[in-house]
Amino acid sequence: xxxxxxxxxxxxxxxxxxxxxxEFTFSAKRFLKNPLSIIGLTIILIFALIAIFAPVLAPPExxxxxFKIPHDGWKTAPSPPSPEHPLGxxxxxxxxxxxxxxxxxxxxxxxxxxxxxxxxxxxxxGSLAGYFGGWFDExxxxxxDMFYALPFLVMAMALxxxxxxxxxxxxxxxxxxxxxxxxRMIRGEIMALRDxxxxxxxxxxxxxxLRIIIQHILPNSIYSVLIVASMNIGTTVLTAxxxxxxxxxxxxGYADWGQMVSMCRDWxxxxxxxxxxxxxxxFTPGFVIAMFVLGWNLLGDAARDVFDPKMRRK
Amino acid sequence: xxxxxxxxxxxxxxxxxxxxxxxxxxxxxxxxDDLDLTIRKGxxxxxxxxxxxxxxxxxxxxxxxxEATEGxxxxxxxxxEVDRIEGLLDSGDKTKIAEARQLLQQVxxxxxxxxxxxxxRRKIQIVFQxxxxxxxxxxxxxxxxxxxxxxQGVYSAREIEERVLNLLNTVGMAKEHMMRYPHEFSGGQRQxxxxxxxxxxxxxxxxxxxxxxxxxxxxxxQILNLLMQLQKDFSLTYLFVTHHLLVVKYISxxxxxMYLGKMVELGATAxxxxxxxxxxxxxxxxxxxxxxxxxxxxxxxLTGDVPNPxxxxxxxxxxxxxxxAVDRCREEIPVLExxxxxxxxxxxxxxxxx
Numbered sequence: 001x002x003x004x005x006x007x008x009x010x011x012x013x014x015x016x017x018x019x020x021x022x023e024f025t026f027s028a029k030r031f032l033k034n035p036l037s038i039i040g041l042t043i044i045l046i047f048a049l050i051a052i053f054a055p056v057l058a059p060p061e062x063x064x065x066x067f068k069i070p071h072d073g074w075k076t077a078p079s080p081p082s083p084e085h086p087l088g089x090x091x092x093x094x095x096x097x098x099x100x101x102x103x104x105x106x107x108x109x110x111x112x113x114x115x116x117x118x119x120x121x122x123x124x125x126g127s128l129a130g131y132f133g134g135w136f137d138e139x140x141x142x143x144x145d146m147f148y149a150l151p152f153l154v155m156a157m158a159l160x161x162x163x164x165x166x167x168x169x170x171x172x173x174x175x176x177x178x179x180x181x182x183x184r185m186i187r188g189e190i191m192a193l194r195d196x197x198x199x200x201x202x203x204x205x206x207x208x209x210l211r212i213i214i215q216h217i218l219p220n221s222i223y224s225v226l227i228v229a230s231m232n233i234g235t236t237v238l239t240a241x242x243x244x245x246x247x248x249x250x251x252x253g254y255a256d257w258g259q260m261v262s263m264c265r266d267w268x269x270x271x272x273x274x275x276x277x278x279x280x281x282x283f284t285p286g287f288v289i290a291m292f293v294l295g296w297n298l299l300g301d302a303a304r305d306v307f308d309p310k311m312r313r314k
Numbered sequence: 315x316x317x318x319x320x321x322x323x324x325x326x327x328x329x330x331x332x333x334x335x336x337x338x339x340x341x342x343x344x345x346x347d348d349l350d351l352t353i354r355k356g357x358x359x360x361x362x363x364x365x366x367x368x369x370x371x372x373x374x375x376x377x378x379x380x381e382a383t384e385g386x387x388x389x390x391x392x393x394x395e396v397d398r399i400e401g402l403l404d405s406g407d408k409t410k411i412a413e414a415r416q417l418l419q420q421v422x423x424x425x426x427x428x429x430x431x432x433x434x435r436r437k438i439q440i441v442f443q444x445x446x447x448x449x450x451x452x453x454x455x456x457x458x459x460x461x462x463x464x465x466q467g468v469y470s471a472r473e474i475e476e477r478v479l480n481l482l483n484t485v486g487m488a489k490e491h492m493m494r495y496p497h498e499f500s501g502g503q504r505q506x507x508x509x510x511x512x513x514x515x516x517x518x519x520x521x522x523x524x525x526x527x528x529x530x531x532x533x534x535x536q537i538l539n540l541l542m543q544l545q546k547d548f549s550l551t552y553l554f555v556t557h558h559l560l561v562v563k564y565i566s567x568x569x570x571x572m573y574l575g576k577m578v579e580l581g582a583t584a585x586x587x588x589x590x591x592x593x594x595x596x597x598x599x600x601x602x603x604x605x606x607x608x609x610x611x612x613x614x615x616l617t618g619d620v621p622n623p624x625x626x627x628x629x630x631x632x633x634x635x636x637x638x639a640v641d642r643c644r645e646e647i648p649v650l651e652x653x654x655x656x657x658x659x660x661x662x663x664x665x666x667x668x
Contacts, residue, residue: 019454019493197448200379201511205462206435215461219452 031306040298043291051104058101067102067255069094078267078281088280090264094253096284102255103285107292110171110240110256111233117175119229122182123222127213129183130190137187144180152177153242160248167250167259170243174236182225189221227304234296241289257292260285318388319519319551320353320376321396325385327368327375331624341624345371347575349385350650353519358545358552360566360583362559362598366620368575369555373521375424376553377440378431382424389423389434390518436466439512440521444528445504449496455482455507456492462514481510484547485540502533506540513544522554526561538565559602563587571595574623574631577650581657591659591668593636630662638667 031037050057060066072085072093081088087096129137147155156173163169193199194217202212241258243249249259261282270277326349328342345368353359361369374380376387388396399421402414418425426434439462442448449458459478463469469477479489485506496504505525512520522541526534542565545552556562562569562583569586571579571594579592590596597614604611616635621627630648633639640663648660661667 019495023495197442197444198450200374201440201442201448201508202450202461203379204377204435204438204440205511205515206432206465207461208465211465215453216450220450 027306031302034302034305036298037302037306040295040300040302043295044299047104047108047292047295050101051108054101054105058095058098060102067106069099069102069253069255071095071253078264078278080280087284090260090281091267092253094260094263096260096280099255099260100257100284100288103257103260103288106167106254106256107237107289110167111237111296114171114174114178114236114240115229115233118178118182118232119225121175121179122186122225123218125179126183126186127190127218130187131194131209131213131217133191140183141187144184147177147180152239156239156243157246157248160243165248165250167240167244167254167256170240170249174240178236182229185225185228186221189224190217193217193220224304227300230303231297231300234293238289238293257285257289261289317354318352318393318396319355319390320351320553321386321388321391321393322349322351322353322372322376323386323388323396323400325349325351325372325375325387326383327371327380328383344575344623344626346375347626349572349575349577351570351577351580353551353553354568355518356549356551357567358542358554358565360562360569361553361555361572362557362562362569363572364557364598364620366623367572368623369557369572370523372572373440373523373553373555377438377521378423378426378434379440385424386418386422387424388421389438391421395421432466435462436515437518438521439515439517439519440523441505441508441512441525443524445501445508446496446528448508449504451496453495454492455494455496455499458496458507459511459514462511466515477514478510481513484513484544485510500533501529502536505529505533505537509537509540509544513548516548517550519551519553522552522556524556524558525554527556527558534561541565559598571598574620574626576631577658577660578632579657579659580650581654581659585654585657589654589657589668591653591657591664592632592661593638593667594632630660638663 055066060068061070062068072089072095075093076091078091079085079089079093085093085095085097087100089095090099125140129140156170156177159173159176160169163172190213199212199216202216207215237257240249241256241261244256244258245262245265247262249262250256252259252263264278264281264285267278267281269275270279325346326344327346328344330339331341331343332338333340347368349368349372351372361372363369371380375382386399388399399414399417402410402417405411423434423438453461456475456478459481460474463474463477478492482488482491487503487506487510491499491503491507496507499507505528509525525541526537529537538561541552544550552565554562554566566583568581569579569583570577571586571592573594579586579590579595586595587599590599593614594616597616600612600614614637618635621631621634627634627644629645630636630639630643633643636643642662646662648662650658650660653659653664
């Protein structure tokens with residue numbers, strides 16, 4: 001049994017001593033030395049935990065439609081925090097705490113889904129355009145120019161209206177409008193690497209284009225793009241919230257931060273004798289959105305310093 | 315027996331210059347222009363010339379990293395066969411030219427593609443100038459060396475592993491270096507890794523693209539000695555591109571001197587150093603420093619710059635900078651002629667000036 005154990009431990013050491021793992025632990029250690037990255041990581045982890053344990057933290061009334069915020073009566077004016085509603089309620093007594101908790105899930109969904117889809121499209125189109133150049137590059141780049149020429153928010157609003165309002169439409173539209181940024185970025189990175197000697201060496205060894213892109217170009221160029229993408233998860237959620245705020249999001253009562261701010265548009269300013277009477281209705285979802293964006297930005301910023309091969313070891 | 319490993323005939327490599335809104339083709343950079351060169355099996359041919367004269371372009375065209383504009387590079391063909399095909403091409407007879415074209419598909423490496431090209435890649439390899447650029451920074455040394463073997467698709471994983479280890483030993487490195495990244499090594503070690511990669515598929519011919527010029531002087535000689543040892547052990551042929559004349563003197567059997575895309579002189583190393591015939595070669599050799607402060611020597615200092623290869627001078631390309639130039643040099647392009655045995659020069663006046 002002891003020999004078996006010994007074998008196991010050596011195997012584990014073997015894994016830990018693999019240089020790729022060593023590189024990663026080296027980076028991770030540096031990452032954790034930076035206080036800003038720890039703050040960012042903590043914020044995102046808290047949000048992640050909230051999203052994961054949402055059913056425990058705020059049990060839904062209808063398990064099949066958990067994103068519907070329960071409301072307690074039909075009173076129009078929001079009510080301030082109370083033991084039943086720790087963060088208060090919005091108009092028609094929608095519970096703010098419930099909305100925040102389940103809204104975290106919406107935020108992750110929106111952020112990840114849009115950014116992943118954009119990255120996917122961007123990596124494929126950007127690699128092809130950057131590596132092969134020629135007419136394909138020309139077409140893709142002129143299309144991205146067109147997208148850049150149009151104001152993002154106006155285009156997004158027009159398209160959402162055309163598809164039909166709702167959170168899903170916002171996601172679709174932001175994917176349609178978001179990919180050119182990533183495509184351009186990846187294309188630029190790839191063009192900078194395309195004529196490097198190690199690419200030529202791979203060619204001289206007989207490697208095919210696909211292999212060169214996957215084995216040689218992407219590992220050297222993807223990091224900066226991934227880092228921008230991680231920062232964009234926050235901003236994407238912010239933009240989606242802006243669209244929701246403009247009334248293009250889901251129906252009222254849906255647990256989405258942007259939607260919640262939108263619902264409380266009429267209550268930003270209180271009655272003349274007490275202007276700040278309803279501060280909690282806008283402050284709480286707004287604060288949460290800001291923290292979410294901040295978390296991703298700090299995380300991305302710290303990750304850039306550590307994982308970007310051009311920045312590290314300096 | 316084939317004594318020529320590469321037979322380069324009338325090779326041209328033009329880079330198009332495009333301008334205007336519609337990217338019209340307005341001119342060509344004539345990097346390599348109508349060049350003939352044979353490389354013999356087992357020799358080390360030094361290729362010298364100043365920056366921008368087309369040395370590296372020539373090398374990369376041989377490697378098929380750039381596509382030749384025109385011309386033929388015969389790989390491993392006998393002199394008779396090459397002459398026969400060239401004869402057919404020059405005959406002016408349509409059917410004969412068609413026949414030659416057919417033959418070229420098999421023997422001309424500028425026309426190979428697919429499987430043939432992949433096989434050729436095994437036999438023709440390259441070592442780049444700067445190993446910090448030529449090794450993928452995110453790949454383990456093991457993977458870097460194994461890549462050409464892997465890409466060929468004819469070796470098993472175990473064979474590859476063994477071969478990588480052997481190669482590392484061959485270039486004077488050890489097993490523990492396999493699992494490291496290139497940035498963990500010194501310049502000399504990195505160049506050793508690059509050499510190991512070039513040797514991975516057992517090539518016949520290795521293009522050395524200034525393999526020592528990015529290294530410390532102390533390491534240069536180590537690498538040079540390693541390269542010479544490897545050449546002997548594996549009976550390799552080198553084309554050694556450099557602008558360091560003493561390196562070339564040390565390692566080469568023959569030297570080819572290029573100027574602005576043309577060959578100006580070609581001959582045995584000793585012959586060229588003892589008796590340079592072309593005025594450009596003379597100027598180059600006179601620029602080698604002599605490690606003796608008391609020695610006095612006449613230096614030939616060239617005036618002006620290398621002319622623009624988009625619009626090279628008419629006639630002899632060297633004439634604007636040549637102190638012996640006469641009217642004939644301005645009109646007529648000199649051809650490479652055999653001045654002494656095995657010593658070729660492209661100059662109208664070599665007899666008068668030597």
